[in-house]
Amino acid sequence: MTQELTDRTPASDCHATGSTCRTAGSACRDASGGAAASRGWWRDAVIYQVYVRSFADSDGDGIGDLRGIRERLPHLARLGVDAVWLTPFYASPQADGGYDVSDYRAVDPLFGELPDAADLVRAAHALGLRVIVDVVPNHTSDEHAWFREALADPARRDRYHFRPGRGPDGAEPPNDWESVFGGPAWTRVTDAGGTPGDWYLHLFAPQQPDLNWEHPQVAEEFASVLRFWLDLGVDGFRVDVAHGMVKAAGFPDVGAAEQATLIGSQPLPFFDQEGVHAIHRSWRALLDRHSTPGAERIGVAEAWAPDSERLALYVRPDEMHQAFNFRFLKCPWEAPAIRTVIDESMAATHAVGAPTTWVLSNHDVVRHRTRYGSLRRARAAALLMLALPGSAYLYQGEELGLPEVTDVPSHLRQDPAYRRTAGQDGLRDGCRVPLPWSGTEPPYGFGPGGSWLPQPADWAGLTVAAQTGDPHSTLELYRAALELRRVLPGLGSPDAGPLCWLPSPEGVLLFSRPGFACTVNTRPERVEMPVPGRPVLSSAPVEPGARSVLLPADSCTWWAV
Template identity: 65%
Template structure:
């Protein structure tokens, strides 16, 4: 007997053109993927040269974090010019080459867009500083008078996500809002110039041929009228868990309905759809689903899933809620375990034991790839890379680290450059053996490089390649709306997916001990070695602790 996830009535299967409903999308962090010129910083030519690796891995699309002109105060998320490539990454011609080569290899290309804030070096902000209080230039941002007799106190009690006040005072006495670093002033989306500018930016990159956008801080563009106080000092710790007047305001949805009309105008169907993906940290997955209503965005990152620990009951609950919420708006669920802002999941799941962490990471990957919808991979997870936790303070560059509060720890540990080959750093990251890399790699990564794992049975890289190949080939995997839970022992998750062309079962043992489960069909893939059962359950299969198995059923 099975239990079905609650779903809204179906509106029909996806058309052949809706490639994004089941896409596996690989995040490239440009400064850490591949260095083409040997200066220690990843760049666009380096990425272009390594594209065949991504094709052979088996992903459907590539998403690049920002490579725009920027002072790099926050690794490119402080944009000075949205239509230019930062020289550290290459040129606009290099970007054009990268898009063309990505398409030539049968992959889609998605870029970051950063509409909540820009760099303090952006020409608009520099103009606002020059023209002073009351000017039209200042209205493009949130400039306010301070509180107190001499205006020496910030206009309200909002805190930066990176820690400390969300306001900085300029020489003429006014304050400007920055929800992130002081070098990242927030745009005022009540200003029509801001709307017009970003429509133009979208069209610029769509004309270059990109297939979509990942929208940074998609939940942050609109602020509550009057910028009211929050009233407590625990704002950063509670972000994404409670309503605040600067995130997830209902006014953002009209912006995205406008953007969707632009995207639709560039797509003609049959696989040409241009898409937008929301980075929306909201209190609930149901709030995230509001960004995906008809006529708005295509996908939203499932951060509730990403932040769920290695626990069977908790994962089952978030899977059920995610599918129900997305089905209600006829959007695909998305699943993600790591990105450039969080500790790598091989370390998050480790509980202090690196071997256990990798074992759980592999099992979590198979579970994620078996679920209906689209999946996101973060560069290096296919190599089993752990978080680098022992970076010297002098090499760190994450602004959250320097603020002294805010986000826990630092994000630099998940951004260390990839190891490609060789016996010593930078392990083929750049063209010169022993050359520089902007963050140092651990010596132990020589055993985790692409070259060290390629063709090695049981390696994490070959495991990912096999998983993506099976996912692409099996008719019951990829796009879909529902799963049917299969009764399982405590600590085990098992579900079935069925189409007219075939049936599939995924079983994950999240417990600390081996478990014998019924064998539902032919073994397709396992994250660890599995063996036939013994004794009265001889017809079953023994799943090791922290393992996932796929069966054709």
């Protein structure tokens, strides 16, 4: 089927700053983040997320650990990423995969010891990889020393949010806030003598009581924690629930049910409050004091906001360096929607002098191969993401084309939302199944024992070993893309020049940057269009001709121009 070329772009819509667009009928958007913006390593870095318990196991207990990660770092170096982000490996009862921290300065025995963390950082640096670690400031574990003190002594409860209940006997929660994992966001404690006492706030599991950031000791403690890990050598922090540390004054009711579905779409009294930005500014100042040119220590905000403009507030020059672009992650496989998200994301971050950050998958969402409905679309989406100006995040296993595991046995699931209602779907274990490295049957080289979640029996063809050297494999596609991203100046870097949208057929996106063009066909059939340049990489075989080219269905192609 042939699609006629149509111009769907306003002829005078040029957003470039400090550059001239010379392509008629195009729409250009400046990707630089402002002429005076810092040119730090993080501006176009490709950062690989490691879910620690599912990456590699060194001791045979079926759970990934720090030593296992260190042994597998050569895979990441060969892949071509710039940095590694590690999910929490701190001391924890593991009520929420380590996001319930009982000691922020200790390594949980499941994952090793503190010297293992130091060895991992040194080994990564030796391979040219930077290391970013999670920090969890919204809440602690209920086994943290502070919370134990609070339970033992009501006078020591001001570092958390304890409130009397409503009703004549205080038997109702203080307000109608719901946990992200489902159910009330409040749990009542029992005081001495078995007397029902106050309620404490937990926006997540009951084992994760929220901290009160109005208490000065909380800010002092986390500044100390950041310095501890910076002194150990880490290059930055991914800030968990960066939008949640401050709650609206008076703790007003939301007035709606199923509040987890409203996160990121409308204002809520427990998320995205103005007060969080003061915390981020103090952390940015701390990170800057520990930075040198070329060796900046960075902060990455996991922040859900109602729109791109609100999200951009988290990456103003004196706040975080990056914020996850969840609008891009949630965008459907439709050309108009994709272009809108790209335009709005870049416009918002440019307004505050920051580059945009792109992400397709992580440990909290269904893998994008499954979300998009096919490996073909997942490969195309990956090439699109890696072509966009700014920084990109890869989630472990996406370079292998792993699908979501949807049949994890009920008794093995560990997502705390699984057995709660009206919150997250509780199925996050499906994207956390341990990686397949080699071999023809589970655990596929994950470790000398089994794996904490079962791996599918049909993953033999998806292992790192099986895909290495296969020019048609997803792994080799990622390796080729990351190698080209380093050598083609128009790829990735937000400082290389504007992104210009060019006329294209319906359902096809075409944009150019200096020396480079990218086409994305979101349609389920081939589309004919004029040849935009010399093809250098494609997610599916392209059929070029002298004057036109047949773009494969659901594909992305990079062109040298």
